[in-house]
Each structure stands twice: as structure tokens, then as C-alpha cells.
Amino acid sequence: MMQKKTTIKDIANVLKITPSAVSRALHNHPRISDKTKKAVKKVALELNYQPNQLASALRSGRSNLVGIVVPRTNSYFFSSVVESIEEELNKEGYNVIITQSNESYDKECRNIEALLQTQVDGIIASLANETIIFDHYERIKEKGIPLILYDRGENDIGVDYIGIDDYQSSHIVVDHLVAQGCKRIAHIAGYSHTRIYKNRIRGYIDALLKHNIPIVDSLLLESNLTLKDGRAKTKQLLELPKLPDAIYASGDYAALGALQVLQENGIRVPQDVALVGFSDEPFTSLISPAISTVYQHNNKIGKLVAQQFLLRIKDKNWKPKLNKIILDAELIVRESSKKKK
Numbered sequence: 001m002m003q004k005k006t007t008i009k010d011i012a013n014v015l016k017i018t019p020s021a022v023s024r025a026l027h028n029h030p031r032i033s034d035k036t037k038k039a040v041k042k043v044a045l046e047l048n049y050q051p052n053q054l055a056s057a058l059r060s061g062r063s064n065l066v067g068i069v070v071p072r073t074n075s076y077f078f079s080s081v082v083e084s085i086e087e088e089l090n091k092e093g094y095n096v097i098i099t100q101s102n103e104s105y106d107k108e109c110r111n112i113e114a115l116l117q118t119q120v121d122g123i124i125a126s127l128a129n130e131t132i133i134f135d136h137y138e139r140i141k142e143k144g145i146p147l148i149l150y151d152r153g154e155n156d157i158g159v160d161y162i163g164i165d166d167y168q169s170s171h172i173v174v175d176h177l178v179a180q181g182c183k184r185i186a187h188i189a190g191y192s193h194t195r196i197y198k199n200r201i202r203g204y205i206d207a208l209l210k211h212n213i214p215i216v217d218s219l220l221l222e223s224n225l226t227l228k229d230g231r232a233k234t235k236q237l238l239e240l241p242k243l244p245d246a247i248y249a250s251g252d253y254a255a256l257g258a259l260q261v262l263q264e265n266g267i268r269v270p271q272d273v274a275l276v277g278f279s280d281e282p283f284t285s286l287i288s289p290a291i292s293t294v295y296q297h298n299n300k301i302g303k304l305v306a307q308q309f310l311l312r313i314k315d316k317n318w319k320p321k322l323n324k325i326i327l328d329a330e331l332i333v334r335e336s337s338k339k340k341k
Contacts, residue, residue, distance in 0.1 A: 006047040014043050066309065067115030068098045069108060069125035071152070077279045077298050078126065081150060084302020085124060092310060094121070103224065105130035112136045122146040122309050127153060129224055132193050141320045146312035150305050151296070152196050155322055160308045162325045164296050166196045169329040170203025171210075173248050173276050173294065176331055178211045180339040182246035182274055186219040188233045188258065190250045197222075200250050200278075225250055230257020238265060245273060246337070252277040252284050255291050259336070275336040289335035297327050 008026075012019045017036070025032045025040035043049075066089055070078040086096045097118065099111035108128045115123055116139070123140050126149065137157050140147045146160075153161040170187075177185050187204045190197030205215055218240055223229035230249060234257065237244055247262075249255035255277030262269055269275050269289055277284060277293040284291040304325055312318050 006044075006049040008049075010047060011040060011043050011049060014047070015039055063119045063121055064094050065118060065120045066094050066096050067112075067118070067120040067123045068096050069101055069111050069115075069123065070098065071101050071103050071126055071128050073098075073100045075279070076281045077151070077296055080298040081302040081305070084299045085306045088303055088306030089309070101128040101131075103129040105133070109136045112140065116140070116143065116145075120145070121313060122148070124148045124150065124305055124309060126151045127194065129191055129194060146309055146318075147320065148305050148308050148312070150301055152194060154195050158322045159320045160312070160323045160325075162301050162304045162308065162327075163196065164294075164301075164327045164329040166199035166329075167203040167206075169278070169294050169331075170200045170248070171207045172329065172331045174204060174207035174211070176292075176333065177246045177248065177274055177276065177337065178213070180246075180270070180274055180337060182339070183213055184216070184219070184242065184244045185213070185246040185248060186237050186244035187221070188225070188230060188247060188249040188254050189220060189222050190225050191222050197250060204248065219244055223254065225254040227253045227257040230254030231261050232257075234258040234261040238267075243267070243273065246275070247273060248276045250278050252279045252281040252291065252293055255293070255336075256283065256287070259287070259289075259291065269336050270339050274339055276331075280332060285334065292334045292337040293332050295330045295332050297330070300327060 008019045008022045012022045021032065021036065022040050025037045026044065028037065068082055068085060070082060072078060082098060089096060097115060097120065099115065101108035101111060105128055108131055112123065122145055134154060134157050137147060141159065149157065149159060149161045151163050153163065174185060185208065187201065189201050192198045192201055201220065208215055221233040221236060223233055230253060234247065247258050249258055255275055259269060259275055262273055267273055275291060277291045280293045280295045284293045
């Protein structure tokens, strides 16, 4: 049988004082004597009293809770960004509630509705791959709650955004592969309706044109960038009359899937096909060959996101508007793309 939750009235009954006196004592009210405060806190501890956070938030207008929406919790990038956000916010007395959309628009909407009902002081989010309608984000803005987007955001939402230069990232990757002698570079991309992947695709195409390499439609394949997608898209590339001499995957799990299929088919990496991923997942440096990848400055993004939230929550006159903080990406070159010794 579930134990009844202790209330302020229970503490009042034990001490023979009013519930309002208990409430004031718990909130350190100056009109309550130190003796009463001490007695109330002692009984509260003995009865295992837990304050109602939601009721407290409704009374004070602050919950000291911040909601975080991540597309996938199994991603090292997202988990390390969240770790940095939490570390920074904890220093300022905030706790975080982490929700996962699992790349689903519907789940993202439900997560945000639940966070709003929990009376969070702010929401920090990265959009799901399926998200192309932003009404749920407009609701957050209408309520006057700070909204910070990271990694995946859309200019149309018109709020703070922190991420890397996705367009330039593709230039860095293609420049490196061309320097290794590659001339037929495939791109396993994310879906182009998502801004970051659209920018990476645009960067890939413009970088090829810069090097006078023709654009081949069959070498550009959009996907969800899972391990399974990486395998499927690489099998598709192997069915082409002419094999690519490099694969640039817009996610490390897709790059790992590509590597598996290439090795299963006796194709040497990097001698036959060079390979570059994206995100610097821990496994990329542990497998053979180690996978070259784009580093996204996870910890720095997390700190900047937390700092932006703290700025917004402290500014009484703040109004949401597009404010982008863009970091330069960094290519970590490993064995999978070193064709030239």
C-alpha cells in the first residue's frame, strides 16, 4: 500500500501551530522565531516531508527547473552538450529535466507540453529530424519563457541559437579529401529539410564546384544517419557502375555503417575509399581504421547555451529574437581518410 504523502498540515498538527506558520517557517520568514523554524524543520525531516515543487512554482513564479529536449540520448555529442549545460546551470541553482524526442515530431511536441505543464523556467532544445512545423515552439515564446536552440534550429523560430558553421564544415571535409587525391566524393547526408543538413549539403556541393569536380546526383544520399542508414546507403553506392573514392557521412554512426559494409566487401579504407564522419563519437578513435571526423566543440556549445539562458532569465525587458552564435568546426584527421602518406 502506498504511504500517504506528508503535508504542511501534518507538521502543523504535530507542533500544534497553524499550517501558515509552518509554511512561513519552511520559507525562512523573518517574523517566525528561530526556535519555531528549527522545530518545524526537525519535524519535517522526521516525517519525510517533500515540498510540492509545482505548487511552489505557481506561488513564486519560478521553479528553478529548465527543460532540455534532445533528439537522441545515445549520441555522445548530445549527452556531452547536456552535461555541460547541467554543470553550468547547477552552479546557479537550477536543475534540469531531460527529455528525448527520438527524432519524432509528435514526441517532441508531447515533451514540450509536459515541460510547460511542469512550469519550467526555460526550454533548451535541438529539433528532431521530423520537425518541419514549429507551432509548439511558438507556444513557448508566447508564454514569455526563454527558448534556446542548439545544433539543430531554424531561423524562422527567431530565438537564440548556438551551433557550428555547418556550411564551412563541409568545405573543410571536401578540401581535405581533394588534397588526398579524391575526385569522386559521395555524401551520406541528413535530410535537407533540417537546416544544419541543408547547409552541409550546400557546403558539399559548393566545395566540389570550387575544386571543379562535377556534381553527381547518385552520390548524394539523404537519410536519418543511423548505423542502419549508413549501411544501406553504402550498399546503394556499391551498386553504382563506378565506385566513389571517398564517402563523407554527416554523422559518425552512418560513417561506422559505411565502414562495416566497405570492409565486408573487401574494399580497403582508405586506399580504395576514404571515409570521414561527423561529431567525434568516442568509438571513432577506437576502431580500425580510426575514423576521421568533424569535432563540434560539444562542451563549449553547452556552456554558451547555459550562459544565454541565464542572460535571458535575468533580463526583465528581454524579447525573443534571432541571435546566432556560430563556432568554427574542426576536422580531426585519422587513418580512414589518409590516402597520401
